[in-house]
Amino acid sequence: MYDKEKKLVDAYLRGTVSRRSMIKGLGAMGMTAATASVLVNASATRALAQNGFDWKKHSGQTVKLLLNKHPYADALIANLDNFKELTGMEVEYDVFPEDVYFDKVTAALSSGSSEYDAFMTGAYMTWTYGPAGWIDDLNEYIMDPAKTNPDYNWEDVLEGVRKSCAWNGRPGGALGSEDAKQWCIPLAYEQNNLTYNKNVFERAGLSVPTNIDELVETAAAAKAAMNGGYGIGVRGSRSWATIHPGFLSGYANFGQKDLNVSDDGLLSAAMNTDVSKDYHAKWVKMIQDSGAPDWSTHTWYQVGTDVGAGKSAMMFDADILGYFMNGGTAEAGNLAFAPFAANPDAAAPTPNIWIWAMSMSSFSKNKDATWYFMQWVTGPEHDLFGAREMDLVNPARSSVWADEMFRDKLAASYPGYVEMHDVSAPGASIKFTAQPLFFDLTTEWAATLQKMVAREVPVDEGLDQLAASVDAQLKDAGLG
Amino acid sequence: MRHTSTFERVLRGTAITLVILFFMFPIFWIFLMSFQTNETILRVPPSVVFQPTFSNYAALITGKLETAAGSLEINFMRNLWNSLFLSTASVAVGLLLGIPAAYAFGRLKFRGSEDIAFTLLSFRFAPPLLVLLPLTIYFQKLGLADTYFGLIWVYQLIVLPLILWIVRGYFEDIPADIEYAYRIAGHSWFATFRKVALPLAGPGIAAAGLLAFIFAWNNFIFALVLASADKQPVTVGALAFVTASGIQYGQVAAGIVLSILPTFALALYAQRYLVEGLSLGAVKG
Numbered sequence: 001m002y003d004k005e006k007k008l009v010d011a012y013l014r015g016t017v018s019r020r021s022m023i024k025g026l027g028a029m030g031m032t033a034a035t036a037s038v039l040v041n042a043s044a045t046r047a048l049a050q051n052g053f054d055w056k057k058h059s060g061q062t063v064k065l066l067l068n069k070h071p072y073a074d075a076l077i078a079n080l081d082n083f084k085e086l087t088g089m090e091v092e093y094d095v096f097p098e099d100v101y102f103d104k105v106t107a108a109l110s111s112g113s114s115e116y117d118a119f120m121t122g123a124y125m126t127w128t129y130g131p132a133g134w135i136d137d138l139n140e141y142i143m144d145p146a147k148t149n150p151d152y153n154w155e156d157v158l159e160g161v162r163k164s165c166a167w168n169g170r171p172g173g174a175l176g177s178e179d180a181k182q183w184c185i186p187l188a189y190e191q192n193n194l195t196y197n198k199n200v201f202e203r204a205g206l207s208v209p210t211n212i213d214e215l216v217e218t219a220a221a222a223k224a225a226m227n228g229g230y231g232i233g234v235r236g237s238r239s240w241a242t243i244h245p246g247f248l249s250g251y252a253n254f255g256q257k258d259l260n261v262s263d264d265g266l267l268s269a270a271m272n273t274d275v276s277k278d279y280h281a282k283w284v285k286m287i288q289d290s291g292a293p294d295w296s297t298h299t300w301y302q303v304g305t306d307v308g309a310g311k312s313a314m315m316f317d318a319d320i321l322g323y324f325m326n327g328g329t330a331e332a333g334n335l336a337f338a339p340f341a342a343n344p345d346a347a348a349p350t351p352n353i354w355i356w357a358m359s360m361s362s363f364s365k366n367k368d369a370t371w372y373f374m375q376w377v378t379g380p381e382h383d384l385f386g387a388r389e390m391d392l393v394n395p396a397r398s399s400v401w402a403d404e405m406f407r408d409k410l411a412a413s414y415p416g417y418v419e420m421h422d423v424s425a426p427g428a429s430i431k432f433t434a435q436p437l438f439f440d441l442t443t444e445w446a447a448t449l450q451k452m453v454a455r456e457v458p459v460d461e462g463l464d465q466l467a468a469s470v471d472a473q474l475k476d477a478g479l480g
Numbered sequence: 481m482r483h484t485s486t487f488e489r490v491l492r493g494t495a496i497t498l499v500i501l502f503f504m505f506p507i508f509w510i511f512l513m514s515f516q517t518n519e520t521i522l523r524v525p526p527s528v529v530f531q532p533t534f535s536n537y538a539a540l541i542t543g544k545l546e547t548a549a550g551s552l553e554i555n556f557m558r559n560l561w562n563s564l565f566l567s568t569a570s571v572a573v574g575l576l577l578g579i580p581a582a583y584a585f586g587r588l589k590f591r592g593s594e595d596i597a598f599t600l601l602s603f604r605f606a607p608p609l610l611v612l613l614p615l616t617i618y619f620q621k622l623g624l625a626d627t628y629f630g631l632i633w634v635y636q637l638i639v640l641p642l643i644l645w646i647v648r649g650y651f652e653d654i655p656a657d658i659e660y661a662y663r664i665a666g667h668s669w670f671a672t673f674r675k676v677a678l679p680l681a682g683p684g685i686a687a688a689g690l691l692a693f694i695f696a697w698n699n700f701i702f703a704l705v706l707a708s709a710d711k712q713p714v715t716v717g718a719l720a721f722v723t724a725s726g727i728q729y730g731q732v733a734a735g736i737v738l739s740i741l742p743t744f745a746l747a748l749y750a751q752r753y754l755v756e757g758l759s760l761g762a763v764k765g
Contacts (some may be wrong), residue, residue: 069720069723070723070724071724071725094708094709094710095709096704096709096712096716097716097719097720097722097723098719098722098723098724099719099722100704100716100719103701103704103705104704104705107612107613107616107704107705110613111613111616111617111620112617113616113620113625115620115625115626115708228524228525229524300724301722301726301727304726305522305726305727308522308726309519309522309523309524310524311522311524320724321724324724324725324726325726328518328726329518329519329522329726330519330522330523391725
């Protein structure tokens with residue numbers, strides 16, 4: 001970088017020049033906004049290089065990553081040159097589409113392949129990978145000052161998100177317990193809240209619902225005002241992914257759990273309590289009255305596409321799905337965001353979360369060098385770069401959420417997003433019980449929901465049947 | 481000679497039209513979608529009237545995809561090339577190995593011939609995922625993982641049994657007396673195979689090659705597990721348009737149109753052989 005450009009970027013970082021002036025200035029020097037963004041972070045990287053840590057220790061070494069096609073991976077790739085400059089290391093990567101991504105990860109890990117040193121993963125998946133011995137406990141790196149730079153600031157990662165990536169490997173063991181192993185480190189995460197079409201709400205004179213009863217009523221009123229569309233988008237396919245977003249977030253808000261854990265560590269079904277039955281009944285009625293006509297096929301894609309195309313008035317799903325749908329769609333700019341606590345007596349929302357994180361392969365032959373990459377990509381500098389300049393939303397670090405530039409960016413185009421996050425974040429964590437049958441039992445839960453919505457089984461009876469089946473499977477697996 | 485009534489002809493015409501509509505409409509709709517933006521595709525209700533755009537094809541060819549979440553890099557043309565190379569090379573190798581083997585199984589009865597032929601066919605029975613994990617381990621040890629050579633080898637699991645069993649049937653349908661007559665005239669076994677058996681089974685070989693090509697083209701799992709991103713075929717590459725920030729329906733449609741073109745062109749070209757091949761051995765009056 002030339003001196004003139006360097007000085008301009010440094011002045012911007014000191015706060016003496018505005019972002020607009022800096023980009024304008026760099027533009028005059030022949031640089032695009034994207035290049036300017038990377039340069040801004042290059043300056044932050046230079047500061048990082050001076051923190052006394054031996055960043056060049058693994059210079060000349062190469063790490064290979066397996067990445068999912070996702071805006072988080074795009075942010076990583078966009079900033080990679082700064083890492084290379086900081087460490088003198090090379091980084092290779094393979095990007096696979098999300099539909100097949102976890103097949104690729106499972107095949108690589110289960111065959112003991114040493115091709116990939118680190119990979120993107122969801123926290124739920126580490127409940128399989130960790131106990132199988134496919135990934136390393138990252139605590140031994142994080143806690144070792146010889147391996148981790150002094151500015152890493154692990155405690156800066158939001159507590160609920162950080163703990164959701166740690167498990168002791170015992171079925172039913174609490175996430176983030178004292179003896180938990182840190183199977184992955186968050187890149188960014190999604191909370192489940194309301195995204196609504198403010199034009200539809202304004203036209204129909206609707207106000208944002210604040211509990212499950214209001215949600216059911218508002219969805220029905222919105223459907224009546226939608227002229228062919230429907231009131232609320234929630235997922236419905238026969239998959240674990242139907243339970244984990246809005247549904248479980250509301251369910252947990254009533255203090256309900258998926259499984260009970262006895263004192264001797266045995267698991268049993270917990271979804272057929274009276275409170276659970278009442279919540280299920282309302283959820284089922286909401287879908288029957290105001291959900292998508294083809295709800296039972298709806299996944300992330302259909303829920304998001306419909307709210308973006310103006311086919312649904314709102315959705316109770318991942319906040320970042322609403323974030324993506326608020327640009328480049330028919331309803332771009334018309335979507336707004338609100339926190340949602342299903343229980344009228346709850347103090348705040350308790351969103352279940354999905355986390356995209358990085359894990360280290362136990363088969364890597366280059367673990368210390370891989371950790372250098374991992375601490376950089378999950379560190380404060382990259383997180384801030386991704387949040388400010390790319391779509392690394394929601395960042396997992398509290399320092400990034402405190403950054404005014406990032407908050408201003410969100411506030412300008414995503415009404416209610418910052419407030420929604422601030423209200424929800426303290427209660428945001430994974431609400432499932434960590435155990436090896438997670439995917440099987442949760443998929444069966446979704447199948448039961450489908451039967452209830454299709455009126456094949458009454459809610460009470462369906463939940464009793466589900467609980468009996470879950471108990472039997474847990475017993476068979478020696479867990480119950 | 482039997483005469484068909486007007487009513488019968490109308491009924492037959494209507495039935496054929498309905499069948500064509502049923503099978504062709506999805507392809508026609510995908511073709512239309514490939515010239516639309518996501519916004520026009522997703523409008524309610526859908527319409528066939530729209531302002532056509534070539535942006536989807538341009539995105540695929542230039543490798544830059546503009547989405548709500550910004551600009552994404554895509555390698556669709558690379559995927560298309562991989563599919564073309566892997567399928568063509570696999571079928572070529574499959575024909576080279578499969579035709580002589582099919583001739584041997586069809587003509588020369590030897591001890592264990594049926595067992596060997598059945599064993600080769602049984603490669604088609606095993607679910608690919610079952611064999612892929614041990615294969616991955618072997619491939620890593622042999623240095624074949626993530627190589628085109630390794631993939632073409634694995635693709636033989638798809639194409640070789642298909643070619644072998646189809647072509648074997650054609651060889652068996654050729655009257656052996658023709659070959660005997662040629663041999664009596666003083667020609668070698670190999671010359672008989674080359675000059676008599678091969679030309680007579682030509683349409684059958686073309687049909688088998690075409691089918692094997694289509695099966696290889698549609699394969700998904702082998703390259704996904706055994707190779708890295710730069711060697712993925714179009715079946716994996718097309719999924720890149722399904723992203724967390726939305727499904728790019730226009731690009732998906734354009735991708736489908738581009739990816740069916742090679743097999744479509746090949747099928748059109750080989751149609752004559754296909755019909756001949758399928759009717760070979762039929763009783764003629």
